[in-house]
Amino acid sequence: MTTVLTAPAAPRTPQARLRWALADGWTVARRDLIHWLRNPAVIAYQLLWPLMMVLMFGYVFGSAMVVAGGGDYREFLMPGLFGQTMMFGVATTLTAVSTNASYGVTDRFRSMPMSPSAVVLGRSLSDLINSALELAILIGCGLAVGWRWNQGPVRALAAVGLLLLLRFALIWVGILVGLMIKPEAAAAAWAPLFPLTMVANTFVSPEQMPGWLGALAAWNPLSATVAACRELFGNPGLGGDSWAAQHPILLAVAWPLVIVAVFLPLSVRRYRRLDR
Structure with a gap:
């Protein structure tokens, strides 16, 4: 006697398809989280990296830093480190996506009767x-x-929300790039992230940079989130005559929404067209 296994039919209504996508998406997310928990080296890195950054920039370099307009440098520094950490997450995302795609994990998922997204x-x-x-x-x-x-606490939670909004937007950048490159190239993803996080208001105010460089730093999406967090946290470092410096919260919302609007559909399209 032969048993024939058939895949369940895909949901037909929009509500059912949404529930299907969320349920399958959470299953994949649980798989990724379990994989992360079973890599103690990665966990140790995530625990030690923030501590090293705080000690290095707060105490080693911070003794020579001057905040524009006055104020304690560590108060100025921490929102910048929060934003930089969210930006560096791009490398984590694209490395994981590239590895899964190169070793056949993504293809195996695509062969299963699960939501395409x-x-x-x-x-x-x-x-x-x-x-x-x-x-x-x-x-x-x-x-x-x-x-x-x-x-x-309310404004502090709003600042944390803006940081996670930036991270959510950059996840789609990482997914798209990860689907386009090999793991060997993904290992070098940290290199371009350092100048992107340095040409910003992360560690110094754009007003203290040369004019052309300060203009680039002021309009960096990371600068918008960091400046908005400084305003919401009540930390020093606010100021500047540019439109970007005067409207950081607006830009901290607008930049991630633009990034999501561009890179989310491109990521989904790239995923659906793998190996075509």
């Missing part, structure tokens, strides 16, 4: 959860060295 949705969910945990660790490090939010 579940793989990229699951990756975005797992990376956002990892980034939230990493941000919590970094906030704890900041509190340990004397950084504080000075505008109340």
Whole structure:
């Protein structure tokens, strides 16, 4: 006697397809989170990296830094480190996506009777959860060295929300690039991220840079999120005559939405056209 296994039919209504995508996406996200938990070296890196960054920039370089307009440098620094950590998450995303695509994991998912968007949705969910945990660790490090939010918990949570919004937007950049390159190239993804996070208001104010470089730094999407966080946290470092410097919260929302609008459909399209 032969048993024939048939794949379940895809849902037909929009509500059913949404439930299907969310359920399958969470399954993939759980798989990615379990894989992360079974790599103690990665966990140790995520625990130690924020601590090293705080100590190096807060105490080693911070003794020579001057905040434009006055104020404690560590108060100025921490929102910049929060934003830089969200930006560096791009390398984590594209490395994982590139590795899965190159070793056949993505193809195996695509052969299963699951929602077509579940793989990229699951990756975005797992990376956002990892980034939230990493941000919590970094906030704890900041509190340990004397950084504080000075505008109340509601505005502080709004700042954290903007940081995670930036990370969510950059996840789709990482997914698209990860689907386009090999793991060997993904290992070098950190190289372009350093200048992108340095030509910003991460460690110094754009007003202290040469004119042309300060203009680039002021309009960097990372600068918008960092400046908005400084405003919401009540930390020093606000100011500047440019339109970008005067409207950081607006830009901190607008930039991620533009990035998502561009890179999310490109990522989904690239995923659907793999090996074609």
